[in-house]
Amino acid sequence: MLMKRRDFLKVGAAASAMASLYGCAGGGKASGHVVVVGGGYGGATVAKYLRMWSEGGVQVTLIERNPSFISCPISNLVIGGQKTMEDITVSYDGLKSKWGVRVIQDEVAAVNAEKKTISLKSGSSLSYDRLVLSPGVDFMWDEIPALKSADAQGKILHAWKAGPQTVALRKQLEDLKDGGTYAISIPKAPYRCPPGPYERACLVANYFKQSKPKSKVVILDANEDVMSKKGLFTKAWSDLYKGIIEYRNNSEVKDVEVASNTAILEFDKFKADVLNIIPPHRAGDIAHKSGIKLINNRWVDVNWLSMESTSTPGIHILGDAIFPAPTMPKSGHMANQHGKLAAAAILNQLAGHEPNPNPVVMNTCYSFVDSKNVIHVSSVHQYDAATKTVQPVKGAGGVSAARNELEGKVALGWAKNIWADMLA
Amino acid sequence: MKLFAPIAALCLLAAASSAQAADPNLGRNLAATCANCHGTNGNAVKGAGIDALSGMPKDKTLQKLADFKSGDKPASIMHQIAKGYTDEQLDLIATYFAAQK
Numbered sequence: 155m156l157m158k159r160r161d162f163l164k165v166g167a168a169a170s171a172m173a174s175l176y177g178c179a180g181g182g183k184a185s186g187h188v189v190v191v192g193g194g195y196g197g198a199t200v201a202k203y204l205r206m207w208s209e210g211g212v213q214v215t216l217i218e219r220n221p222s223f224i225s226c227p228i229s230n231l232v233i234g235g236q237k238t239m240e241d242i243t244v245s246y247d248g249l250k251s252k253w254g255v256r257v258i259q260d261e262v263a264a265v266n267a268e269k270k271t272i273s274l275k276s277g278s279s280l281s282y283d284r285l286v287l288s289p290g291v292d293f294m295w296d297e298i299p300a301l302k303s304a305d306a307q308g309k310i311l312h313a314w315k316a317g318p319q320t321v322a323l324r325k326q327l328e329d330l331k332d333g334g335t336y337a338i339s340i341p342k343a344p345y346r347c348p349p350g351p352y353e354r355a356c357l358v359a360n361y362f363k364q365s366k367p368k369s370k371v372v373i374l375d376a377n378e379d380v381m382s383k384k385g386l387f388t389k390a391w392s393d394l395y396k397g398i399i400e401y402r403n404n405s406e407v408k409d410v411e412v413a414s415n416t417a418i419l420e421f422d423k424f425k426a427d428v429l430n431i432i433p434p435h436r437a438g439d440i441a442h443k444s445g446i447k448l449i450n451n452r453w454v455d456v457n458w459l460s461m462e463s464t465s466t467p468g469i470h471i472l473g474d475a476i477f478p479a480p481t482m483p484k485s486g487h488m489a490n491q492h493g494k495l496a497a498a499a500i501l502n503q504l505a506g507h508e509p510n511p512n513p514v515v516m517n518t519c520y521s522f523v524d525s526k527n528v529i530h531v532s533s534v535h536q537y538d539a540a541t542k543t544v545q546p547v548k549g550a551g552g553v554s555a556a557r558n559e560l561e562g563k564v565a566l567g568w569a570k571n572i573w574a575d576m577l578a
Numbered sequence: 579m580k581l582f583a584p585i586a587a588l589c590l591l592a593a594a595s596s597a598q599a600a601d602p603n604l605g606r607n608l609a610a611t612c613a614n615c616h617g618t619n620g621n622a623v624k625g626a627g628i629d630a631l632s633g634m635p636k637d638k639t640l641q642k643l644a645d646f647k648s649g650d651k652p653a654s655i656m657h658q659i660a661k662g663y664t665d666e667q668l669d670l671i672a673t674y675f676a677a678q679k
């Protein structure tokens with residue numbers, strides 16, 4: 155008996171549903187439109203990998219407010235004087251011309267999960283089959299009330315998003331007279347890039363040692379102890395920067411006096427010539443306000459098989475904005491890995507299959523302790539069905555044996571390769 | 579529905595024979611976790627100082643990874659990374675890179 159076309163379609167759908175039920179792919183090919191918000195470490199990666207792995211079958215639109223990508227990794231070397239902004243800036247042209255990603259420079263103002271649309275600041279709106287948010291972090295200015303105004307933020311910098319603030323902080327350090335004090339404050343964990351503030355302290359101290367030897371670096375850490383690579387950082391401080399770097403733990407900044415560059419701590423005050431405050435942060439605004447489930451009202455709760463919101467299927471969240479799995483840092487390397495996990499899951503889902511049940515992600519963070527010597531921390535995380543999250547593999551990962559110049563070269567090679575992996 | 583029972587059975591068989599092989603793109607997905615340093619599909623950026631893995635014969639890749647795991651091959655980081663993957667996973671990764679141009 156010949157099947158009517160309608161019946162054929164019905165049966166086809168049943169077969170594909172069955173195939174997906176049993177985790178057996180084959181047949182269905184992914185198609186549809188994916189909108190990605192944010193062209194940073196997570197967003198650029200997912201955009202490229204969706205196009206590459208679907209061989210152009212899936213349409214991808216990337217919305218990014220900045221005209222080009224500026225990397226936070228390596229930006230501490232701009233602040234330290236070894237690199238320029240040009241060295242850490244990459245164009246979106248590769249995503250457009252090589253991979254056929256539609257890149258729109260605009261800001262996403264709102265998400266409508268029910269209608270599956272987003273609206274742009276410029277006024278237009280777009281519809282999607284699946285949405286990916288990789289907006290990074292935004293700062294909780296309420297926690298440092300005097301820093302709420304734009305004027306105050308222009309004077310007391312964070313430089314925790316690479317861009318104009320990176321240049322401005324470098325300028326403040328260049329203008330500092332010898333014998334001055336630079337203080338950097340670190341918020342309570344979790345925050346973006348656990349070793350980043352300690353790396354910055356090293357590179358500023360390295361600059362002072364060479365150009366302003368009477369100047370000092372003070373680290374005001376809200377945490378009980380050094381949060382990453384403790385032994386290697388403290389050794390660098392005592393070997394290389396004795397008398398320059400002073401580390402103070404349990405020193406949470408509660409507010410500032412803008413006019414006098416003073417940090418207000420719980421029981422104490424600290425006046426610096428250059429005050430660099432990293433305020434506590436949370437998931438980027440667009441993720442924070444789109445009604446998806448948050449943990450501690452700060453970070454997005456995700457399903458580790460697909461990076462999908464646990465409350466709102468069809469919306470995938472990557473990078474710094476998510477509530478991390480156990481021991482997982484907020485890093486660019488990890489955001490890139492989230493992007494690939496999500497790309498694989500989305501392509502399965504668009505083809506009517508279940509996501510890969512055994513995802514793996516891994517991390518590495520390289521930190522410069524001077525212009526040439528680097529230390530790393532690494533970890534590998536495998537999905538564990540019992541806890542429904544990715545767990546660090548025991549016995550794998552670790553830190554450098556000692557700071558070394560070889561890894562100084564690898565760290566710069568890492569940057570070139572990850573930028574190409576996202577954008578070229 | 580009867581018509582489709584064999585397909586389902588086939589799928590079940592594939593899934594049961596190896597939990598790791600459940601997703602046909604598992605090798606691709608696992609190899610992508612190496613790309614941050616070794617380049618997309620193992621095509622490292624030339625002159626960046628990290629080895630390319632694309633086109634490397636499978637046995638050669640597996641031998642190097644085994645030597646990293648055992649400590650026979652000294653490394654700054656690969657010993658720590660290789661230990662995070664099972665031998666089956668490394669096999670899939672090496673197979674994938676060997677097939678890349």
Ligand SMILES: Cc1cc2nc3c(=O)[nH]c(=O)nc-3n(C[C@H](O)[C@H](O)[C@H](O)COP(=O)(O)OP(=O)(O)OC[C@H]3O[C@@H](n4cnc5c(N)ncnc54)[C@H](O)[C@@H]3O)c2cc1C
Pocket residue numbers: 191192193194195196197217218219220225226227228229230260261262263288289290291313314315316346347350438439440472473474475484485486487488489518519520521
């Ligand atoms: C000083 C410093 C050093 C670091 N060093 C390292 C390192 O060595 N290694 C490492 O792995 N990590 C490092 N990191 C961490 C790394 O930068 C972050 O973890 C990473 O950027 C997170 O990626 P993401 O995609 O979540 O966010 P981002 O890379 O910040 O990307 C978010 C993007 O979204 C855009 N965006 C946000 N909202 C909207 C909107 N509504 N509409 C349009 N666009 C929007 C933003 O403009 C931005 O481009 C460092 C961070 C800092 C600050």
